[in-house]
Amino acid sequence: MLNATGRVSHLDGLGLDQIDPTYSDLKQLPIDEYTKQLAKHPIFIVGDAHTTPPVQHEASYEGKIAVKNVFNFPDVTEGKDLPPLSVVFSSPEIAIVGQSYKQLKDKQIDFETGFASYENQGRATVLGKNIGGIEVYIEKDTQIFLGAEIFVTEGEHLAHLLAWILKQKPTIQDILSQPFYHPTLEEGVRTAFRDAKYKLKSK
Numbered sequence: 526m527l528n529a530t531g532r533v534s535h536l537d538g539l540g541l542d543q544i545d546p547t548y549s550d551l552k553q554l555p556i557d558e559y560t561k562q563l564a565k566h567p568i569f570i571v572g573d574a575h576t577t578p579p580v581q582h583e584a585s586y587e588g589k590i591a592v593k594n595v596f597n598f599p600d601v602t603e604g605k606d607l608p609p610l611s612v613v614f615s616s617p618e619i620a621i622v623g624q625s626y627k628q629l630k631d632k633q634i635d636f637e638t639g640f641a642s643y644e645n646q647g648r649a650t651v652l653g654k655n656i657g658g659i660e661v662y663i664e665k666d667t668q669i670f671l672g673a674e675i676f677v678t679e680g681e682h683l684a685h686l687l688a689w690i691l692k693q694k695p696t697i698q699d700i701l702s703q704p705f706y707h708p709t710l711e712e713g714v715r716t717a718f719r720d721a722k723y724k725l726k727s728k
Contacts, residue, residue, distance in 0.1 A: 559603035561591045567598055583607065608691040609672075610684055617657045618680035622687040623672025626662065635665045639721025641713045643677045648708045654678040661687075661717045668696045668725065673717075679710055686711065697722050 541548040544566065548554060554563060554570070561569045569591035571584060590604035613619040629636050642658045649655040657676040664671055673687050690700060697718055705715040 557603075559590075560594055560601050561587050562594065562601055567595075569595055583609075608688045610688045612681050612684055614681070617654065617676055617678045618684075620675040620680045620684035621672070622675070622684050623670070623691045624662065625672060625674055626660065629662055629671060634671070636671055637663045637665055637721050637724050639663065639717040639719070639724065641716035641720060643710075643713055646710070646713045646716075648710045648712070649678060651708070652678060659683065659713060659717050661714075661721055663697050663718075663721045663725065665725065668698065670695055670697065670700060677710065677713070683710060683714060687714070697725070 537551060541551075541554070541563075545564075556563055556570055561571050563570055571587040571591045586607055593604065594601045608623055609621070611621050624632075624634075626638070639661045640658060643649045644655050644658075646655060657678070657680075659673060659675045659677060661673045662671045663669070670691060672691070673684075675684055675687075677683065693699075700718050701715065701722065705712050
């Protein structure tokens with residue numbers, strides 16, 4: 526059983542609909558993803574009130590961007606460039622780095638999927654936690670790494686590693702040229718990228 530709890534936004538008490546009647550729908554507020562500014566108004570909305578995705582490290586980073594823009598208004602600059610990263614601390618852990626399979630499909634991006642099962646992965650087998658797997662997504666034209674979905678033991682560390690990698694906008698060849706040491710769970714990441722590379726070559 527998976528249970529998630531969180532705070533409820535109190536934006537409805539601010540009377541934003543007095544600025545614009547369309548602002549009555551808080552889920553549709555025109556908030557810039559990269560500046561956190563509400564349309565062209567001197568209003569910036571962050572944290573539990575409005576963040577995408579709603580996770581602590583994203584909200585913290587967005588808060589810094591908003592404060593900078595408040596003090597420099599009307600000179601508003603973009604600042605958000607963190608690769609999306611979310612983790613469910615279950616057992617095994619679940620994580621999404623960058624864009625998920627569904628997001629890529631919804632955007633109709635042409636991509637290839639690489640998969641690695643952890644059922645026979647060396648380190649996971651030694652730990653007695655050889656379940657789950659990892660998927661990585663590669664754009665077909667550019668072969669740039671777009672995202673990954675993870676369901677393995679110690680998935681938080683693999684996700685963190687992939688978020689750092691994603692920040693560099695690498696190609697699959699760039700990633701496979703990096704060292705993967707033995708015996709580690711990270712070797713399964715290499716297996717997933719190798720699977721994607723094989724599929725890209727065979728088409």
